Amino acid sequence: MKALITLAIAAVFSAAVGTGPAPAPADGPAVQPQVQEFSHTAHAALFNSCSMCHSGVGQPGGSYYPDASFCATCHNGTMQPRVDWTPPAYAPNPNLNFTHESHPPVDCTSCHQAPGAAAMDVGRPVVEQCLACHGIDAGHKDAPASPCATCHVQAPMPGSHSGDFAERHGVEAASNPEACASCHVRTDCLDCHRPSAASPSSGYHPADFLTSHPVQAYARMADCSSCHNIGQYCQDCHVGAGLASSDNRMGDGYHDANAAFATGHGQAARQALESCVACHNEGDCVRCHFNANPHGPGWDKTADAIASRNPTACSVCHVGGIPGSGGG
C-alpha cells in the first residue's frame, strides 16, 4: 500500500513536471517605457483636447501617442527647435488590473489630473483619484486591509501586514473576510489552518517545534484544536510515543515529579484540560470521578444548560438519573 502511494505521488509529480504548460520567462515584469518629458501645460494653448494627440487610447490596437511627424509640424527647426522623439510602444503596467479598453469610459482628467489643477496640467494617473473613485478609504499602500486587487495584479503588501500581523490577523480576517478575498482565496487559509498535518513547506511551525510544542500547547499560545483534532493528531502521536494512557496510567507514575500527583492533580487539570485529554481518555477520569465529584466553579449554571441540551454525557456517571432533574 505504501509503495502504491509513493508511486502515485511520483506519477503525479512527473506528470506535472512533464506536461505542464511551457515555462514562462523568469525575468521580471516589463519595464515601463521612459517617455521624454513633455510639458502639457506649455502646449495648453495649442491642444485643448486629449484626443488630439492620444486618439488611439481605448481603441483596440490604437496608437497611444501621436506620430513624430505631428510634432514636427511645429518643431521643424524653423518655427520651433527640432525635437528628437519617437513615440514609444505602449506597454501596460503588468502589475495593474487595468486597460483603457476594459475600464468604463471616464473623462481623461478623472485619472490623469489632480483635483484643482490647471487645464492641461496632466500627467501619469493620480493614485488617490483611483482610490477615491473605487471607494477605498485609506492611503495608498498603508491601508490596513485595502482591496489591493481592485487595481493590482500583484498587490503590494498592505501596511498592516508587517510586524506581528501573522499572529493577530485572525480578528481582522474574521471581521472582514471580503478584504482578504481581494487577494486570497478561501483555501489559502487552509495552507496554515489546515485540518491535518502541518507542512514544512508552509513554514507555519518553526524548527524544533516537535520539542517545543508542549509549551505552546499548555499555554494556548496557539489554539492547537483549531487545526488539529485532539484525537486524530495529539492522541495518535502520544500513543506511539508511549505517553497516552487508556488503562489507569495516572496511577503508574508517569507524573513522577510529585509522588502525590494523582491525588492533587485537580488544579492542573482544570487549568489545562486540553493537555490532559491529549493523553487520557474519558475512562481514565471516570474510573475515579464516578465517585468523586469533578464539578467545579459555576457548575450549577452550567449543569442546567448542559442537561437541557445534551444529558447523555451526564448519564455516564449519573446512571440512576441526573440530580435535580427529577430523575434521581
Added chain:
Amino acid sequence: MRRCFVLGAFAIGGLIMASPLHGQGWQVRLDTWYMSYAYRGYQLDSVPVSDVTQASSGGFESSDGFAVKCVPGAAFCTYFPPSEAQRGNPLWSTLEASLWGLGIQGLSFRMKGRVGTDLSSPTVWPASEPTVQLTEAYAEYKNNWLTVLGGRFHESSRLNYTGVDGAKIDLFLFKRGLELFGYGGWGMAMGAPLPVTSPNINPLDQFQPQKRQYVLGGGLGWQLSGFQGRAIYQREIDGNSDQNYLFSERAAADLMWRPVRQITLTGGAEYNIGIKQWGTADVTVSYATPNRFLSTSIGWRRYRPFFPLWTIWEAFSPVGYDGAWASLHVWPARGWELRGKAEVFGFDETETASPNVTVANDGWRWTLGGGYVGLAKWRFDFDYHAEKSIGASATGWYAAITWDAMRKLMLTGSGGRLIRPLEYRYNDANTWNAGLRIDWRPLPDIRGMIEARYYIEDRNRPDAAAINNWEQVRINAGLTLYFGSGMDTPSLHPAILRVPNRRSE
C-alpha cells in the same frame, strides 16, 4: 481495495489535470513534502517489589537505577524508561484544483485533498490514516450580490474550523456593505477532514457518537467606513438522537474599527450558549507610524477551551485565563528591525486547593528579537524567548542567516537552543539544533525546499532514565508546483494567481 481504487483515481486525475484542458480557466497546485525525523518517547515497565531498594533521596529505585513508583500492596513497581528511537518518514501530497469559466460567468469548481502515508513501519507520523483525505470539494456560483456553494467546504470563524458537507449561501446587499449568510449540512469533526464517527480520530477508544452531527449556522457581516464586523451563530445537532440533542451551540462576533488611518482596534468574543459561559475573547489596539518607523499593539485576551457536549469534559469545569500583552516593532534605521512582545496572564479560580501538589495560578512570557536586511543578498535574524507558566516553562533562542544567492536559490543556516523543564515529570529537556535549508525556485511556478537539521538532546534526570547526547538528523523536503491558465505571468504572488478570473479579465 477501495482505497487502492481511490488512490489510483487520484493519480490518474493528476495525470489528466497535468495535461492542458480547454476550460477558460483552471489552476492546480501540487504541494508534496517529505519529512524524516526521530523521537524517543517512553514505555511503561515494571519490576517486582523484591527488586526495589530505597534510594538515598528517600524514593525507591530498581536494581538498575530507575526511579520507580510502588503502590502499597502491589507485587510490582512501575516506571517509564525512555523507549527506543522511532523514526517517521511521512510523505504527503496535497492537490488543490480550481476550474472556472464553463459557460456560466461566476461558476467555479474547487477541491483540495491529500494523499500520502508514513513510509516507516509501524506508522509513527500522526493522522496518517486514512491515506486519502478530502478537505474541500465544492461548486461555487458567485455574482455581485450572491454567492452559493455546495459540496464539502469549511467555515472559518472565531468558532474555529468547521467542516461541512452541505451548502452555503451569501447575500450581499447595499453595495456589498451588508452580508447575510447561512449554511447547513452534515458536520465534520473538530479540526479534521473526517466525520466524528471515524475510528481514525478515536485512537483511545473514547465515547464516540454513532452518527454524524447536523450543522446549521448563519450570521451577518457589515462594512461601514472604518468599521467592519461579522457575527455568527452555529448549532451542531446530534444526528443520533430523536430529542435533537446538541453537540454545541455557540455565537461569536468580530469587530474592526479604524478611527484614524494609523490606529486599528480589533476585538471579538465567543459565547458558548451550550454551557452558558463566555469562551475566547480579545481586544487589540494597534498603531503604526506612517513612515514605517514603529508598529505597536497592546491587547487583552481570554482563553477558555471548547469541548463538544457529547464529551464529558465540560463536567470537569475547565477554567480559562486572562492575559494582557504588548508588542513592539521598530525599524530604527534602514534595514534594521527590532521586535519584542510580552504577556502576563492568570487563570480563573479552580476551587481545587490541594496540599499535595502545588500548581501556579499565573505566568508570563516574553520574546525579544531583531533582524537586519540592509545588505542586498543577506538577512540576519535572532530571537530569544522565555516563559514561565503551568506546564509550559521554557527558555531558548534561535538565530538564522539567509543568503539570497540569486533570485532562484536561497540558502539559510540556522541554529537554536531550547531548555524546557517539565513541571509534572521529573525531566529537564535540553536541545541544541543547527540546520541548513535550501530554497529553490527555478521557475515562477516551481518552488522547492530541502532542509537538514542536526539535533542533540539531553533529558536530565538523577536516575537511569536520563538521556545524554542523543543525536539525530531531521530532513524536511517540499516541492510545490503551480500549473494552469494564467501561470505564465512571472513573479506574481501565488495568492493572486489563485483568484479565479483575476488574470482572465
